[in-house]
Amino acid sequence: MAITSANQLELLQTAEAVAREKMIDPDLVIQAMEESLARAAKSRYGSDLDIRVKIDRKTGRATFARIRTVVEDELIENHHAQVTVKQARSYLADPKIGDEIIDEVPPVDLGRIAAQSAKQVILQKVREAERDRQYDEFKDRKGTIINGVVKREEYGNIIVDIGRGEGILRRNEKIGRESYRPNDRIRAYIKDVRREARGPQVFLSRTDPQFMAELFKMEVPEIYDGIIEIKAVARDPGSRAKIAVISYDNSIDPVGACVGMRGSRVQAVVNELQGEKIDIIPWNQDQATFLVNALQPAEVSKVVIDEEAGKIEVVVPDEQLSLAIGRRGQNVRLASQLTALDIDIMTEADESARRQAEFAERTNLFMETLDIDEMMAQLLVSEGFTNLEEVAYVDPEELLSIDGFDEDTAAELQARARDHLEEANRKALESARALGLEDSLAGFEGLTPQMLEALAKDGIKTLEDFATCADWELAGGWTTVNGQRVKDEGVLEKFDVSLEEAQHLVMTARVMLGWVDPTELAPEAEEEEETEGEA
Template sequence: MSKEMLNALDALETEKGIAKEIVIDALEAALVSAYKRNYGQAQNVEVEFDMKKGNIHVYAVKEVVDVVFDSRLEVSIQDAMEVNAAYEVGDHIRFEVTPKDFGRIAAQTAKQVIMQRVREAERSIIYNEFVAYENDIMQGIVERQDNRYIYVNLGKIEAVLSKQEQIPNEVYKPHDRIKVYVTKVENTSKGPQIFVSRSHPDLLKRLFEQEVPEIYDGTVEIVSIAREAGDRAKVAVMSREENIDPVGTCVGPKGQRVQAIVNELKGENMDIVEYNEDPAVYIANALNPAQVVSVTFNEAAGSCVVVVPDYQLSLAIGKRGQNARLAAKLTGFKIDIKSESDMKALELAKEEAGLEEAADYAEAVEAVDQDMEAVDVEEVIENIEDLDGIEEISELDSEVEENILNPEDAESMIELGEERAGHEE
């Protein structure tokens, strides 16, 4: 058994990449449990595997004490000194207790341990291999599907494609070869779990990297992608070299490069536009194939008003607003599209509203001026002077009333009457 065990460990290390030391450590721990379980022992046990000969030895470890309370865990100092006179209280002595039929138990345990280690190692190898493909593209074969997932064989493992990550109206049949984007790799208790997507925008980016060498080496860069999977996508590209046309490079001779991507995505329409640092030019490019007359920005709201010719309004908006929606996603601006006639009508309405406001203001100013002209300043002054005279007369009246209430002083009443008569004249 010893030679077969060593040969099996060597083969395991060669074929599966599992180090012998890892298997032996696990085997020793499993044999300790097997010994205690099969022989009803609760003592401290150690199992030693001979790496040269492949033999297995079981040792009971006991502590040297003055008085023994548990013979399974302790040994007296007298018995210990019979083994070796150098032992002292507190030392630990190993006594070999390998059973005669322990080889059979060891073989069964070794089989279980090795199988478990092989499964764990394979899971670890698969996880380490596929975690490197996270956020990358892979080719797989459709195997089967249920109500939740479509299972795609990636070689060593099955990946799952959920309904949310599928392209709408795309039919997947067994044995179909498809390219998928690896969104997430998880290491679960049941092994690695790989989630893939066909609708992710980065799938488009990876497909362009495969078909366009200039994108792969960085000469042409994909700045932004806006995609409605299965229907239409817009890709903004820019060149790092002046003499290279980024759009023409991505399209390829006679459209071969972009056509290969369209075929892989089952006919998804592709608009490739050139990125520009000027937002107005960039937005005009993003609304391709429609022509743009002007772009007016509202920086505070992060929006813009785009004016297009009347006959291209529907083309700029697109079917169910798709062209405008994808352009907004691509550029990051809220886009309001208006025709030239609508814009002129709006400006005319603003001008008319402005004229009405100006007319109202002029009428108000004129009314104020007329009111001011109607006022005679000299007459106002005279009225004020008359008011002063009236106040003096009212004072005299009050004095007379006081004297009438006091009729003792007749002379003063006569004087007051004369003065009042003089004022009335």
């Protein structure tokens, strides 16, 4: 196949036809043709030559040119495609490094193999351009709902025609046992768009919580307009879901707006989600109030929040326990997802038994350590004293306010508490030193003897060991693994050391060792103060 005047215009016509069919830029097709012709010319004239082809966008005429680049003498690697400045003077009046010598060469006559190779190059380039076009079209639609037509099923995954491309709905992204046949219409959420070796992949989902949020946005104009906002969504796909909403207009009820007249709006979403039951909950900034709403229809008696651990305890009447937990734990699990907190549910009877156990434990502690009778120990616990430190170092006036306590009794109790604490500290320090605790850490301010003993048992015996610790290793924390919150036990966690306190102790140790310049910490402290001031 020679590039003659008879088929020059055919190049442009072919490029136009291919570009129109694949919905890509015609110039990309012509560039692919230029590259394929250049490759064929190299196989004819020599692979070491730099042959370039230029197709005129108006006439279709293909120009073949050999390019030689001017380089420095010591950098010349390919004598067929590069020349020195001295050699270039035969072709150029004043050659400079980087200049190109262009010589037109005769067009090649493409044989059968060369023509087939050129065709493959063009097809490959067109395929790449088509993939780029598909990726550019769908990457900005991530997080939206798309309508498509089912094309086929592959190993349980549904391939969906979404217009200018295909999407894949995996088995685990389908609701329950729903099945589809070719040509069925389907609505799905674009969960992700990724470039892969076989081309851009559009991943669809019908189980993602945001799919339900987007459906509500389509059905409820107030959400689309921003008057009502969806703050959180939790789903058990195909079974039940909870959605928390808030209204920025006092005259509009967010729950009522989402439900619609006679439930018309929420029913449209329920029908799309294969009958999934939806609880619409008013969002509240107060976590306790929000949780009480989230656990509906169960009634809640009391809520206790542990913000540091991210856990929450909920007390419900005995007869409400099964309703609060839900079938197979569904209700409490969805409420936990909605509030992003670990929820422990107990009945009033369980909570009462726990309080009684704590009361008895503290009573026994005071009886044994202070050598007092049960009545006096119970009086201390009833007044809110939980440990020896509180008794030893509290203002004596607080002890005197307890019925039956005089000055001598208060002084004697505090003296006994201090003696016991000092003895406990002495034993703890001796134990820590026996384990190898060094003076560098023993003299570090901010650590009690019991803390030093715990550190020594964990192999932290020097100031250098302590300075290498992370704050969560000392104070403990929570890690999310496979969607579940997992507890990380801290060495000093039982001493109620917070993450901020642990971080301060570790940074102080690093400053003392000269690992950190204290001046570098000052800007961070100033930023924190400014943030607190703004808040």
